[in-house]
Amino acid sequence: MKVIVPVKRVLDYNVKPRVKADGSGVDLANVKMSMNPFDEIAVEEAIRLKEAGTVTEIVAVSIGEAKAQETLRTALAMGADRAILVTAEDKVEPLGVAKILAKIVEEESPEMVILGKQAIDDDNNQTGQMLAALLGWGQGTFASKVEIADGAAKVTREVDGGLETVSLKLPAIVTTDLRLNEPRYASLPNIMKAKSKPLANKTPADYGVDTAPRLTTLKVTEPPKREAGIKVPDVDTLVAKLKEMGVA
Structure with a gap:
């Protein structure tokens, strides 16, 4: 059984994002990036x-x-067998990513594609669903547990009301949620071995996919700063303050 795992390079989650002075986007100059x-x-x-x-x-x-x-290379050090890099210097939107992945799936013929439910830079939460639609495959999104047996994937997914379990006939798409597992750290020997694992370089043109953007970012701004809170001596004062603020 072959599995394809798409990964994205994003601003490290420990780094506080900074907006560019002209408001055109997030400043990625000289900052740590990671998977x-x-x-x-x-x-x-x-x-x-x-x-x-x-x-x-x-x-x-x-x-x-x-x-x-x-x-x-990080994915290879963790345990992936080989990798494919589709080089696109301009930002590729979720639909473009899904179209390229669909072409790769046609070439590789995997039984499953497992990918993150969303990327922390744009938070679109679209690629997995779009890929499932393009391929006509079943999908199990927001997975917190995955079990494979008898040509099917049983996926426990997180929904607003709790947990929902779906059975998907393979091949299928699975998008992962935080509670699915705890990723391992790559050991030094595996990091060294990853340097010799196969990594193919491709372009969107190799797959006949047009990645021209369909969306335009008008402006990016930082969220407004929160005002300082106040302390009140008793419940009556609290109620009065809430009424004064138009909350109660």
Whole structure:
């Protein structure tokens, strides 16, 4: 069973984002970048399925600038077998990513695609669903547990009311949530081995996909600063303050 795991290079989640002076976007100059945390969970889940004997090959895929090769090497160090980098220096929107992934799926013929439910830079939460629609595959989104048996995937997913379990006939799409697992750290020997693992370089043109943006960012601003709170001596004062603020 082959699994494809798309990964994205994003601003490290420990770094506080800074907006560019002209308001055109987030300033990524001289800041730490890393693998999208939800994608790390996807890589970890694929590795666990391989360790359980369910998966035979893990192919990591990234679509973005050439520096995304570092992100793919991290996935290879964690345990992926090989990688594909689709180099696109301009930002590729979720639909473009889904179209490229659909072409890669046609070439690779995997039984499953496991990816993060969303990227922490744009929070779109669209790629997995779009890919499932393009392929006509079943999808299990926001997965907190994945079990493979008898040609089907049983996915426990997190919904507003609690948990929901769906059974998907393979091939299928699974998007990962935070509670699915705890990603491992790559050991130094595995980091060294990752340097010799196969990494193919492609472009969107190789797959016949037009990645021209369909959306325009008008302006990016930081959220307004929160006002300082106040202390009140008793409930009556609290109620009076709330009425004064128009809350109660």
